[in-house]
Amino acid sequence: xxxxxxxxxxxSPLAALIGRELGVTLSACNVERFPDGEFRPTxxxxxxxxxxxxxxxxxxxxxxxxxxxxxxxxxxxxxxERITAVMPYLGYARQDRRDEAGQAVGxxxxxxxxxxxxxxxxxxxxxxxxxxxxxxxxxxEMLTAVPMLAEVLDEHIREDSVIVAPDxxxxxxxxxxxxxxxxxxxxxxxxxxxxxxVRVEEVIGDVEGRPVxxxxxxxxxxxxxxxxxxxxxxxxxxxxxxxxxxxGLLLPQQMEGPRFPLIQRIFVTDSLPTPSTAxxxxxxxxxxxxxxxxxxxxxHRQSLDDLLMR
Ligand code: R5P
Numbered sequence: 001x002x003x004x005x006x007x008x009x010x011x012s013p014l015a016a017l018i019g020r021e022l023g024v025t026l027s028a029c030n031v032e033r034f035p036d037g038e039f040r041p042t043x044x045x046x047x048x049x050x051x052x053x054x055x056x057x058x059x060x061x062x063x064x065x066x067x068x069x070x071x072x073x074x075x076x077x078x079x080x081e082r083i084t085a086v087m088p089y090l091g092y093a094r095q096d097r098r099d100e101a102g103q104a105v106g107x108x109x110x111x112x113x114x115x116x117x118x119x120x121x122x123x124x125x126x127x128x129x130x131x132x133x134x135x136x137x138x139x140x141e142m143l144t145a146v147p148m149l150a151e152v153l154d155e156h157i158r159e160d161s162v163i164v165a166p167d168x169x170x171x172x173x174x175x176x177x178x179x180x181x182x183x184x185x186x187x188x189x190x191x192x193x194x195x196x197x198v199r200v201e202e203v204i205g206d207v208e209g210r211p212v213x214x215x216x217x218x219x220x221x222x223x224x225x226x227x228x229x230x231x232x233x234x235x236x237x238x239x240x241x242x243x244x245x246x247x248g249l250l251l252p253q254q255m256e257g258p259r260f261p262l263i264q265r266i267f268v269t270d271s272l273p274t275p276s277t278a279x280x281x282x283x284x285x286x287x288x289x290x291x292x293x294x295x296x297x298x299x300h301r302q303s304l305d306d307l308l309m310r
Pocket of ligand 1: 166216219
């Protein structure tokens with residue numbers, strides 16, 4: 001099988017970096033957009049190809065998702081032997097269960113759609129929950145960017161820093177950072193009130209006089225990290241908070257005052273195109289080497305064990 005890399009429009013700079021790391025030219029692919037908003041992708045012939053489609057489904061999530069499904073189908077019809085959907089950021093992964101009666105399980109709906117379009121395997125990076133694996137009928141490789149982000153953090157944080165999980169769902173991730181950086185973990189108990197509002201109920205652990213590093217899988221509106229920073233500073237933490245998150249959506253917010261008060265610096269990966277952030281110092285770590293390594297190993301049927309999320 002020939003290794004082929006196809007880029008959707010979700011993050012073409014990342015796809016170009018992956019292609020460069022692998023030493024392959026990206027396969028021809030054109031995505032036409034019709035006046036009514038429909039997409040029509042066209043790919044070249046892919047006989048006997050082992051195809052990796054690079055398409056994170058960040059905002060606009062629904063467009064990138066539909067484009068992804070169509071690309072998978074186009075590659076299948078163009079003769080691809082094996083198709084891997086490389087979706088470092090997977091939109092809808094937060095909807096892995098119903099919070100209230102009457103809701104959908106969005107993550108399962110998109111998992112079914114991706115599988116039935118023809119994907120043989122999916123690669124994601126630090127998904128919101130590892131529970132998404134069970135929603136797919138094909139293997140899901142859940143890579144982690146924590147070692148890469150921790151290495152960069154190590155150069156920027158103080159010896160006495162503590163790692164803060166901004167909600168219960170981030171505890172495992174925070175423990176992973178804590179063990180890599182040899183730092184204690186403090187937990188914030190958050191309640192989400194709406195898509196853009198959260199409330200902190202409790203801080204579990206001691207932050208008095210300590211620098212803190214808030215870690216999360218993603219920053220969407222920024223409400224979670226804002227609330228966590230405010231809560232830990234109110235309990236005595238130093239007010240130059242550092243944040244690390246794998247996926248930096250950093251959606252623009254209409255609000256008065258600074259968007260990230262108390263936050264001195266945010267580190268994210270390039271899983272999504274880097275947003276404009278004049279109001280905070282942003283450090284971007286590329287996951288292209290991680291994804292290229294995973295693609296190389298899958299193509300050669302080697303183990304990904306040491307790259308996977310624990
Ligand atoms: C939710 O539980 C996730 O882990 C993140 O904490 C959350 O999605 C971040 O969203 P926002 O920045 O809008 O608070």
